[in-house]
Amino acid sequence: MSDLDSTRVAVVGASGYSGAELIRILLSHELAELVCVTSRAESGRKLSEVFPRFRGVERAEAIKFIEPTIDLIIGSGAEVVFLALPHGVAAEYAGPLVDSGLKVIDLSADFRISDPEVYADFYEADHPDPDRLSDAVYGLPEIRPNEIAESKLVASPGCYPTSIILPLIPILQEGLIDDSSIHVVSMSGTSGAGKKADAALLFAECNESVRPYSVPKHRHLSEIEQELSLAAGNNVTISFTPVLVPVTAGICSIIYATSRDGSRNDDVKGALENKYSEAPFVRLLGESSPPDTKNVTQTNFIDISWSYDKRSDRFILMSAEDNLIKGASGQAIQSFNLMCGFDQTTGLVI
């Protein structure tokens, strides 16, 4: 199937939704060998017992959860470690593992923000390992594939940020919009809140409910603005409102931005096509062809559309992705592929 050797991987904190998606992808990834899954709560149990979906899957039946200690992870022989842990906790693992020569892909926020003061402002705690921030790469494979390929520590982006940054970066880079005019509303499925026993996330509370939250300052603003500022070449501040809607998976973002210098739909189309012509997971739907999350769930695609409103001289950018895949685990696998020298799509196509 390939002359490439497969890579041994570990998933730390594997009992949540992102962890389960990572494992699902890795179990059928032809160049990854899953050698270690950890979970404090599930230690000792078989993977297929904790995740009944994986029963009968040969590669899954052989694996048991172990305790998440640095020694056990290193001892498993893993070459690359995915951290699916809460922020603050991930940093406790990333440093020692990298220092021991392993590569780390962190799905938490710990290494996404290059400025520790911004981290402290948004996460209300001092950064646990500020000296290592400069070693980390913010892992958007469409934007900086080479840095990811050479990195030992990838900070995989958040779900909301991915859906907002990817449509905007090419447009900001080409100066097509007023960078002070960005307003975003993002709707997310409940799996984004994680698998935690919280009465506010019960079916009977989320069903038939549409619920904005974390206004006006959601934590993801920190990484969104960091990346948009890099693209614009100056500080960008945006408005962002997340809304919980009753789907299990999927994020849809609506992004408003005012046209600059007479830019129109064709300019936006050109910028996006130019930037993403080689990006296998970005699908450009065309003008005024809104995305639908159900077309991207269970895939690593992000669908993007745009519409110029001449009445207001504003663009409406729209995107849809699976929050657990392109917004988390699938994107982390893209980075993994790049870090291992594999084709970016390995294990991810349909």
Add this chain to the structure above:
Amino acid sequence: MSDLDSTRVAVVGASGYSGAELIRILLSHELAELVCVTSRAESGRKLSEVFPRFRGVERAEAIKFIEPTIDLIIGSGAEVVFLALPHGVAAEYAGPLVDSGLKVIDLSADFRISDPEVYADFYEADHPDPDRLSDAVYGLPEIRPNEIAESKLVASPGCYPTSIILPLIPILQEGLIDDSSIHVVSMSGTSGAGKKADAALLFAECNESVRPYSVPKHRHLSEIEQELSLAAGNNVTISFTPVLVPVTAGICSIIYATSRDGSRNDDVKGALENKYSEAPFVRLLGESSPPDTKNVTQTNFIDISWSYDKRSDRFILMSAEDNLIKGASGQAIQSFNLMCGFDQTTGLVI
């Protein structure tokens, strides 16, 4: 129960979702006597046969659908007629009924837009009865109760417009925001699309789907901007994106607007409290207390919250309503109550 006489009412076009909600409310309204329900498709069938929810409800068991002819409606003895018909069709009924001395509450768009050219622009057809537009009152009971009380033709507002206009009017009237800075995203349940056999609205298409549509120029913009312009005292153009989400009922609107002259949360709070202190169906949730559609469905309440984001100098206004009740039938009943001299809440509390 009351010294007031009850009023005889008809519901024309009663087989859809708004019609069913109107009937539900009217069946338990102590001062309304439902004497006529029409539906071309259901003519001859009992109300309780078409709407099994109403089986066993004494007042419902006695009523059958009839053909929607002007003569039959007038012949029923109805004093007030609700039109739950498509736009374009409603106007065919409104004129003759008003001319015959009946009062009309129209739930369609036909008499909402005072300027027939704007109607033609947004509805892509000449207005069917332009001379009558000046007689119609745009029926927001919180904004113009007296005009409604004295009107013979009330144009009851659309679902999206209600959720957007009510939070903004007091704030625009007091000049607290830059009226060129308004950006809106509204999420709606699927009942808003009506009870029509359309494959795009099947459960299997809407479930696990988040789907923007009608960008960049949804028809409701016409009435939203008309009312906001009246409040602001000059022409207001906004951005508006509707999104279909998998709930049956409910609309949640997220509205961004830039602060003007240093206005802050307290100013917004003051403007809303001032305007709605006597409005029984407007609930002000307070600063940064986002609404949840599940708290308003099945009721005529609209919940409103606000949050000033100092980072962007913008306000985030949020509202939630039941699209079929406060956004359609309940609001129409409010107008009915005003037109009949009843208390505004009759038939509508809890």
Add this chain to the structure above:
Amino acid sequence: MSDLDSTRVAVVGASGYSGAELIRILLSHELAELVCVTSRAESGRKLSEVFPRFRGVERAEAIKFIEPTIDLIIGSGAEVVFLALPHGVAAEYAGPLVDSGLKVIDLSADFRISDPEVYADFYEADHPDPDRLSDAVYGLPEIRPNEIAESKLVASPGCYPTSIILPLIPILQEGLIDDSSIHVVSMSGTSGAGKKADAALLFAECNESVRPYSVPKHRHLSEIEQELSLAAGNNVTISFTPVLVPVTAGICSIIYATSRDGSRNDDVKGALENKYSEAPFVRLLGESSPPDTKNVTQTNFIDISWSYDKRSDRFILMSAEDNLIKGASGQAIQSFNLMCGFDQTTGLVI
């Protein structure tokens, strides 16, 4: 509105789903005055703060949760107390309250089973107050209205039992089916599991999930078989499988039973019509007209249909109810009305 005096009521354990429904009904019940709501967790908070649906409802704004002590409940002046507590806990309140002269309507299982050994078998604990069992009435208003009217302690039936017992009692009483042939599958919404922080009840776990549970011996079998045995005149054992389906509210039961002595649809129809001709909340849909839970949710109705299958010589009985209303709080209000001498439908019609 009525010459009857209103009755002062308390709801103990009012923070869950059944409690909220009880409160919702009581707030608009013209002959009930809600004087006391208790909740250990919410003590001191306003009703409208805990249940945002009740904001702006005048009668709700005046009420605060208090601690659930016997003294405080009695001190509130309540004449009738609803217990919406877990089984085992309810019995600690029922006795002292009844002994103090208050009437009690218990929504838990504590006084439903007349035989304490059956209770111990199904609930895996000794009955907490066996001497009082003989004073309690199993509160099916359609079956024993007079006993309820005269009782001081009503054990309000469970949600599944109500949906199964009401269709079967008339048919068993008339001997139309083989009482050893009953097989039941009941599908329930997730609100039936209560408002508890349990990861298995998260939206992301219940959505797109159909999940049988508690096989083969769900606790509700104890009361179902008790009541069916009374109707049949001998011991009846049935099969029963509950299934969790992704709706918030609603139970649908499918009941198979073999025809006896050549009984057919008309016999079943006759038995049901005969028994329920005066029952305002039982709606008989007719032969082979299956019910749909969406027609009964938010109401106190139970819809019943039947179909004789000549191929198997069996009847298929089908019922639908709102698990929180006819299956819990609405039914308890029916009993309350009977105990107070009110019309059975007070506060409950549409």
Add this chain to the structure above:
Amino acid sequence: MSDLDSTRVAVVGASGYSGAELIRILLSHELAELVCVTSRAESGRKLSEVFPRFRGVERAEAIKFIEPTIDLIIGSGAEVVFLALPHGVAAEYAGPLVDSGLKVIDLSADFRISDPEVYADFYEADHPDPDRLSDAVYGLPEIRPNEIAESKLVASPGCYPTSIILPLIPILQEGLIDDSSIHVVSMSGTSGAGKKADAALLFAECNESVRPYSVPKHRHLSEIEQELSLAAGNNVTISFTPVLVPVTAGICSIIYATSRDGSRNDDVKGALENKYSEAPFVRLLGESSPPDTKNVTQTNFIDISWSYDKRSDRFILMSAEDNLIKGASGQAIQSFNLMCGFDQTTGLVI
């Protein structure tokens, strides 16, 4: 990847839900080459235009829908043809295609019933091609792999039947249950009703709805009883009630049957393990471990559990499958693999 040559396939009637699932699987099937997809309604449109999920999938972008004529299908070079057509229509294609030397896998009911009189009874029409019935194989890969492998015309089983037959066959074959005691309730997602514009299937009608239908004689009874009778060695009549529940995909069946000759859980377990030890898609969950449809959706697995209820001396068998995959398209691919000499799991694992 394999020394086997790939097989050219056509999908006729590919615009519905089963057709889309077939295409999804075939697009990533390493030994199938999709050369022809037909749809009268979508003829001329690209596959990725009709199914936006397939945008960006290289193999999909190259394919357009064509008209469903026999000549065009044969002309496409297809060796195996899947018919995803309504019953009655499928038979018009099957005969000519088989006579032209192509192999046919029919997902409709047309060749499932070996007795044309039974077909006429259940489908209320004469069988369109009765002489060919004896050539067709009822395509349960777990039960008759060899006949499928050698067949030119496979009648792929219905969704409900698969979920009911697979648990029961081993148990009937070993005589562990009374074959006159079978009672079934099956809950299905709405995709089973197909992608047709029917108001009863709208989101607003199916959401928050649990709805039995087609009582007492659903068409699938014909094939269920045919296969159970073969297993039992005598005529078997069962009771079966299908229930529509608000999920997109998934079927869960609850099957009651009375123990015979003292059989217990271990006997059932033994029979199932014995029969399915080599069946890659049957997962035996163990005693009283109910299945959950969410663990099988998007897969070709069927999960089976069992529970002996000593109180009633009955077994409760439970199964879960994805109605569109194991219940339709995935199972058809299993047959395809067998017919082509491929491993049964090709294109189907995880």
